Amino acid sequence: MNPFAVNALICARYFLRKRRNRRRRRYHVHPILVERLLEGEFCKLFSRLQEDEEKFFDYFKMSIRSFDELQARLHDILKHSNMFRAPVQPIERLAVTLRYFVTGETFKDLHFSYRLGASTIGEIIKEVCKKIWTLLHEECLSIPNSQEGWLRIAAGFENTANFPNCIGCIDGKHVRIICPKYSGSLYSNYKKFYSIVLLAMCDCDYRYTYINVGAYGTDSDSNIFRRSSLFTKLHNGEIILPPPKPLPHTTEPLPYMIIGDAAFGISNKILRPYARSNLTHKKKIFNYRLSRARRYIESTFGIMSNKFKIFHRPMNTSLPNTIAIIKACCLLHNYIRERDGYRIQDTLTVLGFDQSLNTNSNNSRSGDTIRDKFSNYFVSPAGSVPWQDTCIF
Structure with missing residues (x-):
């Protein structure tokens, strides 16, 4: 038999076996994450925190007024659109990022509390940090120019x-x-x-x-x-x-x-x-x-x-x-x-x-x-x- 044909059959058998043994994904989105809009920490807690200035400050380390001003300025540049699923809103992106700074928790910890994927949280924090720097560094952190x-x-x-x-x-x-x-x-x-x-x-x-x-x-x-x-x-x-x-x-x-x-x-x-x-x-x-x-x-x-x-x-x-x-x-x-x-x-x-x-x-x-x-x-x-x-x- 042609050696090239033999090699082709061996490769085909190898990839077929690998495909059969590959573990199939059980979910496109895990049920725990699907419940984000009902059971996520942001949806259950944020509105309650807004009713108490002291608790809000303890949670985010900034006042309600300062948070509202910051999220209003970041809203447009953090806004995403998605045809297949509801995107994470800018205010929740900011909340997750601030909570990561304040608690020092890992992405995995926030994954369970906010019902977001760990990799998604990583991307959110990276984006929010860059947007905050781009938007505010000239205003809030600059050498005097006079x-x-x-x-x-x-x-x-x-x-x-x-x-x-x-x-x-x-x-x-x-x-x-x-x-x-x-x-x-x-x-x-x-x-x-x-x-x-x-x-x-x-x-x-x-x-x-x-x-x-x-x-x-x-x-x-x-x-x-x-x-x-x-x-x-x-x-x-x-x-x-x-x-x-x-x-x-x-x-x-x-x-x-x-x-x-x-x-x-x-x-x-x-x-x-x-x-x-x-x-x-x-x-x-x-x-x-x-x-x-x-x-x-x-x-x-x-x-x-x-x-x-x-x-x-x-x-x-x-x-x-x-x-x-x-x-x-x-x-x-x-x-x-x-x-x-x-x-x-x-x-x-x-x-x-x-x-x-x-x-x-x-x-x-x-x-x-x-x-x-x-x-x-x-x-x-x-x-x-x-x-x-x-x-x-």
């Missing part, structure tokens, strides 16, 4: 943190992830877990003014900052900062500065604390005053992670989706903060994040000079505060 905007931020830090000429606090935080395939040790940080870094800057109202998401867990804050668009714009003069101004009750102008922790290299744009060895009284006072102002970025991370429990566990989505989720959470944090404020207990702990590693020891001579002038001011009668001496011992 000197007046920077001056408002500086005035806030001077009034609330007693730190003049400060235009923001910057820090990096590790967000836990499941190790991406074929990534080796790129995402393994110094604490021996896998992460990507969220580098963020905030104002004194616990709002993000800049974020950079997705750097490897092995990267240091300083290196991430040097590769960021914020660093590029600062050094290219694309960001319009106010001219140097004398500190209160002094005459020598000093530039407006961003404050960070010891992980950042000091420069004429960044102030960092003095090294902890052999600290003089003046240096201790400066470190205390800088730490007192820098707590705003720690509190901002804490408010967001305590609001969105998704940061309390490793994110098990693909890397692009994880980045989209983090960006959407940062934006929603600002959106909620501007409309609903915050709860003071949310500022007391920072859960779901870990400090980035200090791997940079570069010093700038001009940055050292500026830092020394700030430290001299903080121990002078013009710049000291009554309680500072009791806080450093």
Whole structure:
């Protein structure tokens, strides 16, 4: 017999047997999912939640007014049509996404409560995150584009943190992830877990003014900052900062500065604390005053992670989706903060994040000079505060 015919018969027999042994799908749509419009959590609970402002806030971590405004703005771009089955409505898509952020549950958990397929929930969350970023990032999360905007931020830090000429606090935080395939040790940080870094800057109202998401867990804050668009714009003069101004009750102008922790290299744009060895009284006072102002970025991370429990566990989505989720959470944090404020207990702990590693020891001579002038001011009668001496011992 022709060998080609033999091979064809063998292949035909193999595929026929495989087809017979293939497990047939019992349902086109599982009966549990068919009952979504009657038994799903959204249909049974949402209308009841709207009758109680406090319960609604506990469920979605935003007020009814803020939710209604957000879903109204997203309605048209989240609307789908389907000739064969009823599509998931925009308001339910938003509700599922927010509940995923708030609870930190897996797609499988939400699959049983909302009566939606796990893969469908994954696609919904991915789409909603991207639409939220596209629609709102210019409005709710952007660097000030005028000197007046920077001056408002500086005035806030001077009034609330007693730190003049400060235009923001910057820090990096590790967000836990499941190790991406074929990534080796790129995402393994110094604490021996896998992460990507969220580098963020905030104002004194616990709002993000800049974020950079997705750097490897092995990267240091300083290196991430040097590769960021914020660093590029600062050094290219694309960001319009106010001219140097004398500190209160002094005459020598000093530039407006961003404050960070010891992980950042000091420069004429960044102030960092003095090294902890052999600290003089003046240096201790400066470190205390800088730490007192820098707590705003720690509190901002804490408010967001305590609001969105998704940061309390490793994110098990693909890397692009994880980045989209983090960006959407940062934006929603600002959106909620501007409309609903915050709860003071949310500022007391920072859960779901870990400090980035200090791997940079570069010093700038001009940055050292500026830092020394700030430290001299903080121990002078013009710049000291009554309680500072009791806080450093």
